[in-house]
Amino acid sequence: MARSDKKKTGAHGKNRRDAHGVYRRRAERGKAAFRSYDGKAGDEFRGDSSSCSSRAKRSDGNANSYGSSQRGGNMSSYDSSQRSRNSSSRLRDTYRNISNVNEWESRGDSFAEEQRAPAANLIAGRNPVMEAIKSGREIERIYMAAGAEGSVVKIRAMAKDAGIVVDTVPRIVLDRMAHGEKHQGVAAEISAYSYSTVEKILKRADESEEPPFILVLDEISDPHNLGAIIRTAECADAHGVIIPKRNACGLTSTVAKTSAGALERMSVARVTNIGRTIEELQRQGVWVAAVDMNGKAYYETEGVMKGAIALVIGNEGKGISRLVREKCDLSISIPMKGSINSLNASNAAAIIMYAVRRSRDC
Template structure:
């Protein structure tokens, strides 16, 4: 059984009808906790009360905000299903591929921005990557309930499959063409690498082109989730979806 800590992530999990076994509330908790209790009762979810010390024990080191939900294991999506859905809706797919992101806070932040910028799915590899953990769920502020996350065995094979379906693959790389000069319209997949190593050599070789973020300051790199966010919003801008 997995846990979701924090008020907003638990609210979003209830809204998205995630399978929740029970919710533990800190005795005396106020504010939005009352909304959570009401939503849980409406959905028939068991609500338990415990003192704050007990919640601290259930979620050591986490800022649970007086709310912990026990949920079923996160269900990863199939990329082919996502692509079929997008095709039926008559849209060009926008996919985020993560190569070697191991920090759960980065993954959660990327999922949150992916939801805000209209990305259709996040793709992560089964190896050399963090999966969906309670920290990821909380860092995403509940966005993980709305953005499909697809876990694949081999990124290169996945990129080749996307190419066959007419999707252009762009790697975020310091040596690439400046972002605002690149064509990111249409069917696009953005590949984001780890902060330390960037996009791996074999993955980069299989991308169609590379893009870079203009840097004016003395620090030569950005946090992976911040860099991903900058590019996601450039895709949104070029698509002309910012007003709708």
């Protein structure tokens, strides 16, 4: 009988050793993940690293409890094993959050910007966001927590129909943006700045006694690109920037920050239809040039640049849409001499804007 008990105890001892090994390996993987992640977000998660380790240690303790309770025939073994499973589940959730943050970082968005969408310009919660879309309120962008379900799916469909850009972000990002406000996995950023009109931009050009010099942005979606373009446009003394209402970034707080104050001095008009706006500019005597890889080299079109001109810059990924390109008077390009055949949208815009400025000043 004693030998039988000893064998049983030995088996449970093996189970405990296996459990120790499993949770020790999980804790080590967690530490490695935290060490590999850099940046401010990583600092936050590194703060949770010890928590993960302690969870693993608690799980070790639970495993010990499990073994001892089995030897004693105690019903507490079920509770201990449940706590152990819950701990490993929380650990997996933490890894999943790290993966989400890494994905968010890789897109080029600034996770570290705590004021990316100030609470004053943020509508948080499912019903408020849904009603804002229904009422036709100007919404710059909608943020949804990764994994959010239920009515969030309906909100995503409504946003798509309204042409509003939707970003899926880790829940921790949404928590920080909402500044403690309950968001239920969704928030909408409303415009922080008032827009000008195409008529006011043309009037500004007339008052400057210089041919109109305008930027038309076809679905630029990155707020950093938009802010950089507005900054360069102000430095190059352009008269205004035109952006579409649908499927494009609006004047958010990130745009304002990236523009380094230029947004306060630059006229930005938001229009319903870029194609019709191009037709209106053409009726006013403005030449519309698409900045495209297949156009003439920009230095071969200096004669056009000296006159009234509107430069069309396309989306970061797909470029200028076919319908918009067909309405343009000509296409101009920036010759590529290296192995890479394209430039960032804001860089391309900067080169062409200063080509226009040079042709006018010389």
